[in-house]
Amino acid sequence: MFGYWDALYFLYAFLIGLIISYLLMKWAEKVSTGTRRTGDGAKIYISGEDQDKVIPHFEHLRGYFTGRHVMWGLIRGAHRMFLVFKREHTGLLTDYVAYLLVTIAIVLGVLIIGG
Amino acid sequence: MMLPFLIIIPLFGAFSMPIVSLLGKKIKEYWAAIISGVTFVVSARVFYTVWKTNEIILYTLGSDSPVGRGVKFPIRIVWEVDLFGALLALTIAFVSFLAVIYSLGYMKHDTGLEKYYTLILVLEVGMLGIVITGDIFNFYVFLEIMSIASYALVAFRNDTWEGIEAGIKYMFVGSLASSFILLGIALLYGQYGTLTMSYLAIKIAENPTLVAKLALAFFIGGLLFKSGAVPVHMWLADAHPAAPSSISAMLSGLVIKAGGIYAIARIVFGIFNPGLHAYLRAFNAPAVNMNVVGWIIVFFACLTLLVGNAMAVVQTDMKRLFAFSSVGQIGYILLGIGIGTLAYGTKAGELGLAGAIYHIVNHALIKALLFLVAGAVIHQVGTKNLNELSGLAKRMPLTTFSFVIGAAAIIGLPPLNGFASKWIIYESSAMYNPILAAIAVVGTVFSLAAYTRVLFTFLGRESDTVKEAKDPEKSMMLPVLTLVVIIIVMGLLPWQISDKIMIPTARMLEQLNGEYIMALLKFIGGA
Numbered sequence: 323m324f325g326y327w328d329a330l331y332f333l334y335a336f337l338i339g340l341i342i343s344y345l346l347m348k349w350a351e352k353v354s355t356g357t358r359r360t361g362d363g364a365k366i367y368i369s370g371e372d373q374d375k376v377i378p379h380f381e382h383l384r385g386y387f388t389g390r391h392v393m394w395g396l397i398r399g400a401h402r403m404f405l406v407f408k409r410e411h412t413g414l415l416t417d418y419v420a421y422l423l424v425t426i427a428i429v430l431g432v433l434i435i436g437g
Numbered sequence: 438m439m440l441p442f443l444i445i446i447p448l449f450g451a452f453s454m455p456i457v458s459l460l461g462k463k464i465k466e467y468w469a470a471i472i473s474g475v476t477f478v479v480s481a482r483v484f485y486t487v488w489k490t491n492e493i494i495l496y497t498l499g500s501d502s503p504v505g506r507g508v509k510f511p512i513r514i515v516w517e518v519d520l521f522g523a524l525l526a527l528t529i530a531f532v533s534f535l536a537v538i539y540s541l542g543y544m545k546h547d548t549g550l551e552k553y554y555t556l557i558l559v560l561e562v563g564m565l566g567i568v569i570t571g572d573i574f575n576f577y578v579f580l581e582i583m584s585i586a587s588y589a590l591v592a593f594r595n596d597t598w599e600g601i602e603a604g605i606k607y608m609f610v611g612s613l614a615s616s617f618i619l620l621g622i623a624l625l626y627g628q629y630g631t632l633t634m635s636y637l638a639i640k641i642a643e644n645p646t647l648v649a650k651l652a653l654a655f656f657i658g659g660l661l662f663k664s665g666a667v668p669v670h671m672w673l674a675d676a677h678p679a680a681p682s683s684i685s686a687m688l689s690g691l692v693i694k695a696g697g698i699y700a701i702a703r704i705v706f707g708i709f710n711p712g713l714h715a716y717l718r719a720f721n722a723p724a725v726n727m728n729v730v731g732w733i734i735v736f737f738a739c740l741t742l743l744v745g746n747a748m749a750v751v752q753t754d755m756k757r758l759f760a761f762s763s764v765g766q767i768g769y770i771l772l773g774i775g776i777g778t779l780a781y782g783t784k785a786g787e788l789g790l791a792g793a794i795y796h797i798v799n800h801a802l803i804k805a806l807l808f809l810v811a812g813a814v815i816h817q818v819g820t821k822n823l824n825e826l827s828g829l830a831k832r833m834p835l836t837t838f839s840f841v842i843g844a845a846a847i848i849g850l851p852p853l854n855g856f857a858s859k860w861i862i863y864e865s866s867a868m869y870n871p872i873l874a875a876i877a878v879v880g881t882v883f884s885l886a887a888y889t890r891v892l893f894t895f896l897g898r899e900s901d902t903v904k905e906a907k908d909p910e911k912s913m914m915l916p917v918l919t920l921v922v923i924i925i926v927m928g929l930l931p932w933q934i935s936d937k938i939m940i941p942t943a944r945m946l947e948q949l950n951g952e953y954i955m956a957l958l959k960f961i962g963g964a
Contacts, residue, residue, distance in 0.1 A: 403747070404747075404750065404751050407744075407747055407748050407750075407751050408751045411671045411674075413606075413671075413675070415606050415609055415610070417671075418606060418609075418610045418669075418671055418672060419609075419610055419613060421668045421669050421671065422610060422613060422614060422658070422662055422669050424668070425658050425661060425662070425668060425669050425737075426617060426654065426655065426658030426659070429654045429657050429658045429661075429733055430651065430654040430655075430658070432729060432733055433650045433651075433653060433654040433657075433729060433730070433733070434647070434650060434651070434654070436726060436729040437650045437653070437654075437725055437726050437729045437730065
């Protein structure tokens with residue numbers, strides 16, 4: 323069993339991760355692989371060619387800096403996931419029942435085939 | 438023999454409540470507090486007995502022996518309490534007692550309180566019955582007692598549509614899930630002709646038919662619903678926030694554990710023992726493939742801990758956030774049980790089970806604390822919308838402090854009790870399959886995000902709605918602070934509790950030497 327204070331390893335890993343990501347960011351800025359610093363009120367460019375395009379839903383990110391595609395994709399992906407979560411469920415009784423039946427059907431199927 | 442009093446006392450309390458309430462205005466509150474207090478003492482006594490002797494208590498209703506006259510197999514209802522059942526009974530009695538004390542102040546302005554306290558005690562009877570019974574139909578009866586009391590309690594405040602709607606939906610779908618469980622019981626009884634769990638275990642091992650597998654599937658499906666696992670968690674997110682906060686604390690802290698998780702563990706390890714079936718498979722004899730069962734549980738566990746915790750992040754209603762967080766935590770417990778099934782008989786399996794049991798107890802305490810804090814906020818401010826609760830820390834410092842302790846514990850920060858149990862679950866999953874551990878840690882990241890948001894709201898700039906707020910009265914703060922102290926103290930002794938209580942409990946549930954079955958066989962002479 324691990325020791326009580328071994329949880330500190332999480333902290334070490336986090337700090338090392340932080341330092342590595344900072345160094346990566348500095349390097350990326352220097353060699354300009356799409357990461358650039360923009361001034362106050364400047365727009366974020368998702369590509370060098372289309373300078374007017376602001377990231378949809380991320381207009382508030384102006385003045386910060388971002389990568390060209392990867393960062394955009396990651397943030398947008400996470401944002402969309404939470405948008406889906408926010409819609410939650412329909413609240414319809416029939417849906418609740420349907421989910422229950424589907425779950426039991428899955429368990430039943432798996433157990434009959436593999437059990 | 439103290440065991441029967443665990444049921445008799447709260448049942449007597451519940452049925453005498455309407456008469457007792459005629460005696461005076463405040464008597465019903467005190468009566469409920471006395472009854473639940475005495476039940477707690479009895480449960481502590483039962484737990485101590487089982488823990489000290491490390492032996493399973495077997496009690497037959499209405500007779501000395503479970504074996505019927507003229508037959509050689511058990512036909513009477515037996516109550517069979519091992520350390521797992523006793524530990525849960527203790528937790529149930531303790532949290533119920535605190536919920537009743539909290540209700541003294543919290544429900545002061547409500548009417549129909551004799552019904553409320555009757556239902557609370559009936560709910561307690563149902564849960565206690567589930568964790569002590571050794572008879573599968575008796576289990577169903579207690580499950581229904583518990584469920585019906587919770588349907589009514591969810592809809593107790595019928596001045597808003599929220600409670601009524603949530604209660605009705607919970608009742609309809611909950612009854613359907615119960616019907617599946619009943620169908621499973623009927624199938625087993627039809628096939629094997631017995632309802633005693635330990636005897637069923639022997640009969641199923643002798644002849645594991647397709648019917649047994651069908652029954653197991655119905656049990657798992659129905660009980661996943663009762664424990665609020667994804668994708669059948671929706672009722673929970675509606676019902677738990679709609680109930681009065683003292684009831685939410687019991688629903689989230691206890692009901693989903695006793696009526697869902699405990700039952701899954703008992704059926705998987707008591708009736709379909711993985712060790713027994715692995716042994717049979719080793720000799721190419723027909724057996725249930727318990728690895729498949731383990732993976733089913735792990736699959737739903739991972740889904741539950743990711744979706745539950747992630748859904749908590751986007752909530753603006755404080756109680757709904759806590760409810761989704763409960764869904765997430767159920768995921769961890771299921772993960773521990775799943776690993777206990779998959780890695781049966783190994784160190785990882787034992788740790789997984791011990792972690793799951795530890796987290797059941799810890800989560801019951803932590804979630805009770807958080808819901809009681811939410812109740813205090815609603816009681817004082819009148820809203821549970823996080824957007825309106827900014828700056829509460831200054832006006833309700835003690836409540837905010839309690840929240841911080843609860844939130845830190847549920848995220849799993851050392852040195853609080855949630856850390857130890859989550860750590861053991863991470864550890865066992867890392868030992869079995871590192872990907873499972875990674876999924877578990879991702880779930881915790883979501884959990885951290887959700888609770889940090891609430892904390893920032895409480896510590897933020899003061900809004901107009903909280904200007905008049907202050908910490909609630911003593912009867913409400915007492916249970917809250919009791920839970921805070923217990924969470925901190927348990928957090929300071931993590932490995933002692935694990936080694937002295939949780940690991941022996943896991944071993945007894947695992948029953949590597951068939952202890953649960955042997956306790957019955959002693960009576961019927963089949964050993």
